[in-house]
Amino acid sequence: MTSRKQPQKQYLIDTNYFLRLLIADVPEQFRSAQKLFREIEEGRAIGWVSLLVINELFWVLEHFYQQKRSLFVPQLIKLLALKNIKVLEVKKAKLITVLEATLKKKLDLTDWYLLFWAREEKLVLASFDKELQSYFKAKN
Amino acid sequence: MLITTISSQNQITLPKAILTCLGLNSGDKLLVRTEENQIILESLGKSVVDQVAGSLKVAAHKRGVSYRKALKTTKRLAVQELIKNDL
Numbered sequence: 001m002t003s004r005k006q007p008q009k010q011y012l013i014d015t016n017y018f019l020r021l022l023i024a025d026v027p028e029q030f031r032s033a034q035k036l037f038r039e040i041e042e043g044r045a046i047g048w049v050s051l052l053v054i055n056e057l058f059w060v061l062e063h064f065y066q067q068k069r070s071l072f073v074p075q076l077i078k079l080l081a082l083k084n085i086k087v088l089e090v091k092k093a094k095l096i097t098v099l100e101a102t103l104k105k106k107l108d109l110t111d112w113y114l115l116f117w118a119r120e121e122k123l124v125l126a127s128f129d130k131e132l133q134s135y136f137k138a139k140n
Numbered sequence: 141m142l143i144t145t146i147s148s149q150n151q152i153t154l155p156k157a158i159l160t161c162l163g164l165n166s167g168d169k170l171l172v173r174t175e176e177n178q179i180i181l182e183s184l185g186k187s188v189v190d191q192v193a194g195s196l197k198v199a200a201h202k203r204g205v206s207y208r209k210a211l212k213t214t215k216r217l218a219v220q221e222l223i224k225n226d227l
Contacts, residue, residue, distance in 0.1 A: 016207040024194030025203035037189040056211070063221075064205075064214045065198045075192045078171055082188060100173075 008084075009045040011036060015056045022075060023065065040084045049080070050088045051095065051113075058102075058109045069106075073099055094120075107135065154181075 013036070020026055021033035039045040057076070061067040077096055079085065087095050094116065101112045111132050118125045118136060125136045142155040159165070162183060169184040184191050202210075 015211075019207065019210075021189070021193055022196045023198050023203070025198065030194070034189060034193050037193075038187070041187060041189050059218060060207075060210050060214045061196070063217045064210045065196070065202060067196055067198070072196055075195050077173075078184065078188050078192055081171060 008043075009039070010048065011040075011045060012048045012050075013053065015053045015060070018053070018057050018076070018079065019060065021079075022061075022072065037079065037082075041082050043084060046084045046086060047082075048086050048088055051090065054080075054095065054099075055109055069102055073103055105135070107132065111135075 016029070017033045017036060020029040021037055024030040036045070036047070040047040054076070061072045062069065077099055080087070080092060080096060080099075086092065098109065098112050098116050101116065102109055107115075111129070114125060114127070114132070115136060117123065125133065127133055127136075142158065144152045144155065146152055154164075164170075164183055167186060169186070169188055171182040171184055171188075173180050173182070
């Protein structure tokens with residue numbers, strides 16, 4: 001009898017799954033999150049992630065948990081770099097580029113995302129934020 | 141320092157001496173990234189998930205706080221920051 005490959009389960013991952021995996025503070029949720037991400041890592045499942053989830057996670061880790069970007073961004077990038085993690089709205093490599101940029105200067109993830117696309121699509125950035133504008137002008 | 145060549149399949153062979161020196165073995169995962177025109181290979185061991193799991197240390201009084209509460213507090217702190225920065 002020939003073995004047929006099982007169809008991969010597909011999950012849409014919420015912010016709290018990333019959070020509980022990274023901080024491991026609620027044992028039951030940590031175990032569930034670890035199990036899911038292991039399934040994804042081992043190629044038994046596909047995990048879909050939204051930009052909104054990544055943005056929310058960024059805010060919660062930085063503002064509520066007072067985590068330094070230099071600590072949490074590399075860990076987040078490693079998870080996103082898993083082959084079976086897919087991003088809903090953009091190419092994953094672009095999101096990783098934006099996340100790496102957040103390590104350079106303390107602009108928000110949203111600001112870096114706007115700067116990235118303004119540069120990528122050669123758009124003029126319309127914003128009242130002077131710091132963001134100065135960064136945009138310096139880079140163009 | 142040793143030189144390796146990129147194959148027609150975009151593959152490279154890592155020199156054994158370097159793998160031995162860093163304690164890397166077959167099956168280990170490497171994170172590949174670029175940094176100022178350099179390719180950086182970072183060892184992730186056998187499992188990325190096991191490496192990142194529980195890797196962030198948070199204050200004791202914040203451990204176990206419900207996600208809803210954490211998010212609500214985050215939003216309040218974000219508004220305060222926007223006001224402080226006059227945005």
